[in-house]
Amino acid sequence: MxxxxxxxxxxxxxxxxxxxxxxxxxxxxxxxxxxxxxxxDDWAALSHYAKENETLPPPTEGENRVVFLGSSIFERWKDADPAFFNNHAYIDRGISGQIAPQLLIRFRQDVIGLKPKAVIILAGSNDIAANKGHITYERIMDNIQSMAELATLHGIKVILCKYLPIYDYPWRKGLQPANKIIALNKLIEAYAIANHFTILDYFTPLVDERNGQKAELTTDGVHPNVAGYKVMEKVTEKAIQEALQ
Structure with a gap:
């Protein structure tokens, strides 16, 4: 028991x-x-560069710091040709797939907070590709204009890009973006001229007879290869000099 x-x-x-x-x-x-x-809740991926921004020292006296704000075209650039950024006071703040309103949300953290002398804004292609829905030219321009106004308010020189030519998106075929890119570029150029901003023309040196990118300068018809980035570097340097003179 x-x-x-x-x-x-x-x-x-x-x-x-x-x-x-x-x-x-x-x-x-x-x-x-x-x-x-x-x-x-981090729709604009503010966390993407948050740590890098925290460790980035303020610009030194006489430093011509320039922020490159955009999507995958810019994000891939620093990997394709890192020397271009390492040898200059250029800060790459591209995030793949982003549309113009996401760039606007990031503008304070990834541009204003870094205290550059100039910002290069490359926006609109992912909007046209309908990555996040259907967006009009008016909405794209609203966001570009808001970024330009914020930069001007903080004494940052504005460089607006005419977007690279694109004949078709590999991930969304049949959208026929070539003429849409051209139409957007006309709006960007007109706005830049009216407000005395520097125009950075990525379209003209890369375009082929179909209004797409030259085959020898691209990996997929959208993103440049190293040779394509080398072409972009020449016109970029010229635009930066113009903006900062």
Whole structure:
């Protein structure tokens, strides 16, 4: 009888230990889940460059710091030809896939906060590609104008880009973006002229007979290869000199 009682006590003890252990594991798991940072509200990916911005020192006296704000065209540039950025006071703040309103949201953190002398704004192609929905020229220009106005307010020279030619998007075929890019570039150029901003023409030196990119200068008809970036570097340097003179 005593032996049976002891066995029951032992069984109860084991069950209690199992329940307590399981409860502790569940609590720990819940705590772990809760401790993970939630970035679902970071639609514009402010977290992408947040740490780099924190460690970036302020510009030195006489430094001609320039921020490149855009999407994948700019983000891939620093990997294709890092020397172009390393040998100058150029800061790449491109994020692949972003549309104009996302650039606007990032403008304070990734441009104004870095205290550059000039900003190069390349926007509109992903909007046309309908990456995030259907967007009009008016909405694209609203965002570009807001960025330009913010830059001007903070004493930052504005360089607006005529977008690179694109005949077709590999990931969204059939949108016929060539003429849409041309139409957007006309709006950007007209706005830049009216407000005395520098125009950086990426379209003309890269365009082929179909109003797409020259085959020898691109990887996929949208993004330049190293040779394409070398062409872009020449016109970029010229535009920066013009803006800062």
């Amino acid at each position: 005593k032996k049976l009682f002891k066995n029951r006590r032992f069984s109860v003890l084991i069950m209690l230990l199992f329940v307590i252990g399981n409860a502790h594991a569940q609590t720990t798991n819940k705590d772990t889940v809760k401790s993970k940072e939630d970035f679902s």
